[in-house]
Amino acid sequence: MNVAVVTFPGSNCDDDCHYVCRSVFGATTIQVWHKEKSLPSGVDVVILPGGFSYGDYLRTGALARFSPIMEDVVRFAGRGGTVLGICNGFQILCEAGLLPGALIRNQSLRFICESVPVRVETTESQLTSALEKGRVLHIPIAHMDGNYFAKEDTVRGLEDSDQVLLRYCTSEGEVSDASNPNGSCANIAGIMNSGRNVFGMMPHPERASETPLSSIDGRELLAGLLGGSL
Amino acid sequence: MKAKIIVMPRAEVLDPQGEAVRQGLASLGYDGVRHVRVGRYVELELDSTEDMTASATVQRMCEQLLANEVIEDFEFSVES
Amino acid sequence: MKAKIIVMPRAEVLDPQGEAVRQGLASLGYDGVRHVRVGRYVELELDSTEDMTASATVQRMCEQLLANEVIEDFEFSVES
Amino acid sequence: MSDYQSSQFTSEIIEEHGLSPDEWVRAVEICGREPNLVELGIFSVMWSEHCSYKSSKVHLKRLPTEGPRVLLGPGENAGVVDIGDGLAVCFKMESHNHPSFIEPHQGAATGVGGIMRDIFTMGARPIASLNSLRFGPIDHPRTRHLLTGVVSGIGGYGNCMGVPTVGGEVQFHEKYAGNILVNAFNLGLVPANRIFLGQATGVGNPVIYVGSKTGRDGIHGATMASESFDDEALEKRPTVQVGDPFTEKRLLEACLELFERNLVLGIQDMGAAGLTCSTFEMAGRAGTGINLHLDAIPLRESGMTAYEILLSESQERMLLVCSPEQVESVRAVFEKWDLDCAVCGTVTNTGRVVVTHHGEQVVDLPASPLADNAPMYDRPYAPPEDLEVRRTLDESSCHSDDLLADLYALLSSPNLSSRRFIYRQYDHMVRLGTRVGPGGDAALIRIPGTDKAVGMTVDCNSRWCWLDPRQGAALAVAEGVRNLACVGAEPVGATDCLNFGNPERPEIMWEFAEAITGMAEACAALDAPITGGNVSLYNETDGVSILPTPTVAVVGLREGLSDESPNPSSAFRSNDSVVAVVGKVAGGTLGGSEFVLHKTGRTAGIPPSCDLSAEKVTSDVVRELVQGGLVESAHDVSDGGLLVALAECTGAHHGHHLGADIAWTGDETPTQAFFGEAGARIVVSFPADGYGAVQALAEKYGATLTLIGTVGGDRLIVSYNGHSITADLDEMYSRWDQGLANAVGVNQ
Numbered sequence A: 001m002n003v004a005v006v007t008f009p010g011s012n013c014d015d016d017c018h019y020v021c022r023s024v025f026g027a028t029t030i031q032v033w034h035k036e037k038s039l040p041s042g043v044d045v046v047i048l049p050g051g052f053s054y055g056d057y058l059r060t061g062a063l064a065r066f067s068p069i070m071e072d073v074v075r076f077a078g079r080g081g082t083v084l085g086i087c088n089g090f091q092i093l094c095e096a097g098l099l100p101g102a103l104i105r106n107q108s109l110r111f112i113c114e115s116v117p118v119r120v121e122t123t124e125s126q127l128t129s130a131l132e133k134g135r136v137l138h139i140p141i142a143h144m145d146g147n148y149f150a151k152e153d154t155v156r157g158l159e160d161s162d163q164v165l166l167r168y169c170t171s172e173g174e175v176s177d178a179s180n181p182n183g184s185c186a187n188i189a190g191i192m193n194s195g196r197n198v199f200g201m202m203p204h205p206e207r208a209s210e211t212p213l214s215s216i217d218g219r220e221l222l223a224g225l226l227g228g229s230l
Numbered sequence B, C: 001m002k003a004k005i006i007v008m009p010r011a012e013v014l015d016p017q018g019e020a021v022r023q024g025l026a027s028l029g030y031d032g033v034r035h036v037r038v039g040r041y042v043e044l045e046l047d048s049t050e051d052m053t054a055s056a057t058v059q060r061m062c063e064q065l066l067a068n069e070v071i072e073d074f075e076f077s078v079e080s
Numbered sequence D: 001m002s003d004y005q006s007s008q009f010t011s012e013i014i015e016e017h018g019l020s021p022d023e024w025v026r027a028v029e030i031c032g033r034e035p036n037l038v039e040l041g042i043f044s045v046m047w048s049e050h051c052s053y054k055s056s057k058v059h060l061k062r063l064p065t066e067g068p069r070v071l072l073g074p075g076e077n078a079g080v081v082d083i084g085d086g087l088a089v090c091f092k093m094e095s096h097n098h099p100s101f102i103e104p105h106q107g108a109a110t111g112v113g114g115i116m117r118d119i120f121t122m123g124a125r126p127i128a129s130l131n132s133l134r135f136g137p138i139d140h141p142r143t144r145h146l147l148t149g150v151v152s153g154i155g156g157y158g159n160c161m162g163v164p165t166v167g168g169e170v171q172f173h174e175k176y177a178g179n180i181l182v183n184a185f186n187l188g189l190v191p192a193n194r195i196f197l198g199q200a201t202g203v204g205n206p207v208i209y210v211g212s213k214t215g216r217d218g219i220h221g222a223t224m225a226s227e228s229f230d231d232e233a234l235e236k237r238p239t240v241q242v243g244d245p246f247t248e249k250r251l252l253e254a255c256l257e258l259f260e261r262n263l264v265l266g267i268q269d270m271g272a273a274g275l276t277c278s279t280f281e282m283a284g285r286a287g288t289g290i291n292l293h294l295d296a297i298p299l300r301e302s303g304m305t306a307y308e309i310l311l312s313e314s315q316e317r318m319l320l321v322c323s324p325e326q327v328e329s330v331r332a333v334f335e336k337w338d339l340d341c342a343v344c345g346t347v348t349n350t351g352r353v354v355v356t357h358h359g360e361q362v363v364d365l366p367a368s369p370l371a372d373n374a375p376m377y378d379r380p381y382a383p384p385e386d387l388e389v390r391r392t393l394d395e396s397s398c399h400s401d402d403l404l405a406d407l408y409a410l411l412s413s414p415n416l417s418s419r420r421f422i423y424r425q426y427d428h429m430v431r432l433g434t435r436v437g438p439g440g441d442a443a444l445i446r447i448p449g450t451d452k453a454v455g456m457t458v459d460c461n462s463r464w465c466w467l468d469p470r471q472g473a474a475l476a477v478a479e480g481v482r483n484l485a486c487v488g489a490e491p492v493g494a495t496d497c498l499n500f501g502n503p504e505r506p507e508i509m510w511e512f513a514e515a516i517t518g519m520a521e522a523c524a525a526l527d528a529p530i531t532g533g534n535v536s537l538y539n540e541t542d543g544v545s546i547l548p549t550p551t552v553a554v555v556g557l558r559e560g561l562s563d564e565s566p567n568p569s570s571a572f573r574s575n576d577s578v579v580a581v582v583g584k585v586a587g588g589t590l591g592g593s594e595f596v597l598h599k600t601g602r603t604a605g606i607p608p609s610c611d612l613s614a615e616k617v618t619s620d621v622v623r624e625l626v627q628g629g630l631v632e633s634a635h636d637v638s639d640g641g642l643l644v645a646l647a648e649c650t651g652a653h654h655g656h657h658l659g660a661d662i663a664w665t666g667d668e669t670p671t672q673a674f675f676g677e678a679g680a681r682i683v684v685s686f687p688a689d690g691y692g693a694v695q696a697l698a699e700k701y702g703a704t705l706t707l708i709g710t711v712g713g714d715r716l717i718v719s720y721n722g723h724s725i726t727a728d729l730d731e732m733y734s735r736w737d738q739g740l741a742n743a744v745g746v747n748q
């Protein structure tokens, strides 16, 4: 399994993604600098990691989507290649138009870092095919702009074609306003594109992949993608 | 040549900053404030070209980078 | 009654966001952009009062909450 | 004043540069002539209290700075301590009090940026931050604005840097209403054999400027009108610096790339006094000189004078020296990260710093006398006249009529309630190291590729320090060591940030000297050598000084951890486990306590003293208990006393509340027993069948161990000499958890 992790200026979870892919899943990881014009050959999965690409200046992800590497990431996704955007990576994918909608400022206007429960909304994806629908995972979020917005019909479209991956919920799996940490439309925490090969999520599965850390629930999502044996 | 660009959250998009400002103003005693929206204001200094081209250029800049039309509207003016 | 307020980083203060946008525009091929500053644009709807009072009120709102005068300047207009 | 005897400057100009008549004479001596205006500016910043430590140095010398693991003590940008496996940690704490009062967000942000540069300039990658904050009372009109701004500034900068903020402390007290404190700590990880120093070595080597452009930021010095400063130019000087964490993040990665590839001989960040300080210090430390060309410096604004360029405090800049062959490689690295990089000078053997601007020589000064032989003062000191008044407390006036109501009130008070409102705004998990984060007694950060983790904590009970600076400072160190013990870490070093009032007042100097004495004793007794720190004086507004606040951050090491080792926790874990206190249960005092503050609004009385041998024994026992997995929880008894500590043990973990049934007897009043404060006490819990092993360990060290109850149920029942309270867990938890957010007036 060859995983390319793109480093934008200001990315700060790139090291974490390399580390987890390698040491938890035994994948081969390749560092890709954003100024590269093409992804290395033989890449199976591309990860756009979390962080503050371009300092989050202007809008999150707005400047990163124009990084030279992004053209090839778009081509790769167009060929059906698997792309995962985590947190800032999700924001970049939305700005690049690979995923619908946008991530705006948290409703509280404050940064939120904590482990939150999220509910698995579909099993029709590489990430979740081994999980049960409705399963509650505890995974950390850490963001200032995680408030998912899309037009009503876009959200309905996502729901109708089963593209919602994860929703914020209570520990018991109930999706409600009280369990919505940032104001996201329909409590959406993660989605995929219609081709079901481009994934974006605000929670950080790489932060929940080893026993000494907050939980190991994130590992189950990544396992679907990286095919490692747990 | 100077371009002045206003980028605002679209009407249907929730504007948490605007709402926070409204509440902040209310708690300071300004309760006559009915509605607040907070957007971005961008000022560009351009190498002077003809007005027409400048307008077209700024329009493209907004579409490509300065505004995200999923959530934002923009308007601008160009002056020399 | 509507107030339109522009809040900008003061000229002498570092504006990292403006600089990042300038570089971003340059990398998109807009290299005629010499200088960028990014500020905030706030639109308020006020219960209508007389223009004079409204102006004075908005001025106070800016001083108290909307602008941080240590690092920002503001200007505004009021229209009915 | 005629004794300035200057031919060019009025005495006002010299005074406004902060030079005393004696210092002026000394400056003239060093120059061998009268300094020019630019040089005067340089003396001014280099000999400022902030850069020269002129009032504090005599006392700082008394601190123990050596230990078996210390690789580098005070003097460089940060101290370095060996942690084995070829690795070392590099850490330091700095204050950014004044800027944070003027503009809380940017002031705190640039404070964080500054301390991180101190760390990565040593070759280390920053892996964790702490902060220690002081504000006026929460209902003071400015406090909310200051608190929310400071927290968003710390988070904004640290989060963007990708460095987790893993702990800290916050206190509110009226003495800080006009002068808040923002102390920022950072710790980095560095290969022990690859530490970089701030030295300009190798005659002929290029001196390179990297990072942000220089603007007119933070130039103090001359506010007077003189030919070189028209009013317009003065107006152009911002009073506040804006932090740019995006640039600093790139600067960090670029510098780490240089270190990795050994492309640097010496490097130093530009902090206070900017280019001047780094140039003089780098040459001074290496015994060399530097020729500096200001025309090469990347500028943000046009028309800057030599004075302004040299004294600018623009953020996110570094100065480095490499060999001539390396210049192109260095340049390529900074180009990759889109950062400015300019060769701006050369290392010389003259021992002098010579600066040219527009073809003119504007400075020619010897490097080391300025950097190393700054004036030093042994300022007079005497105890404050009101010390006896401060230490007088009629204890009968403050006893609890309703123990339960007082417990609830304390738990929701700004000083004792949960800090979740704050640390939720800090990314405390990035870099995947955080085994124990904010909310624990100390943070515990694992070191990849080893079985080790680094513990860190920052503490200071400034109320105690006001009533007894010597004992208070000693207790700050002891609390740090105790907090580390609770996560199983052994102290390896410490850094401090000494925040005090005006040193020209004898009573402030007395507080300072006493605090140093207490810190020195405790650091020596508890094996926590001071490897560096920071002094912040003149913290007073309108004649009101802050409480003396010698903040101490202690760093510890934990070894032998595996993935399966449970993470230490302060919360009770299982029903029917035994609750015990290591250290004396009795002996808490109400003097200077949270309880007295809550009851009377006063800070008064005789605070606890620090019993160093009891501290040592208590910490040694608990550390070994935690390391050996013999206890399920360990929690230090600090502010608020035993009852508050027990309450914290029942609910310190979200969604995991376990009650307890506690009882003991003694000779104190119930108020004292429940709310009295003291050092050297830690609450532990362990399965009943583990008692033998715990007892044996306590005996081995000669520690007192008192069983006081059992874990279980959904209430906390505490009874002392038959006085008993029953507290509802949900009630306690919600008061504690929401206390601070409610006081600030936000929902979370």
Ligand SMILES: Nc1ncnc2c1ncn2[C@@H]1O[C@H](COP(=O)(O)OP(=O)(O)O)[C@@H](O)[C@H]1O
Pocket: D131, D132, D133, D165, D166, D167, D168, D169, D170, D419, D422, D423, D426, D437, D438, D439, D440, D441, D442, D459, D483, D636, D638, D639
């Ligand atoms: N400013 C802060 N930033 C981050 N964490 C904080 C801050 N203030 C307090 N905390 C965290 O809250 C917890 C309680 O703090 P404190 O009451 O000072 O603990 P203790 O008394 O055990 O030293 C600790 O885990 C501490 O790290």
Ligand SMILES: [Mg+2]
Pocket: D169, D458, D459, D460, D479, D638
């Ligand atoms: Mg403490």
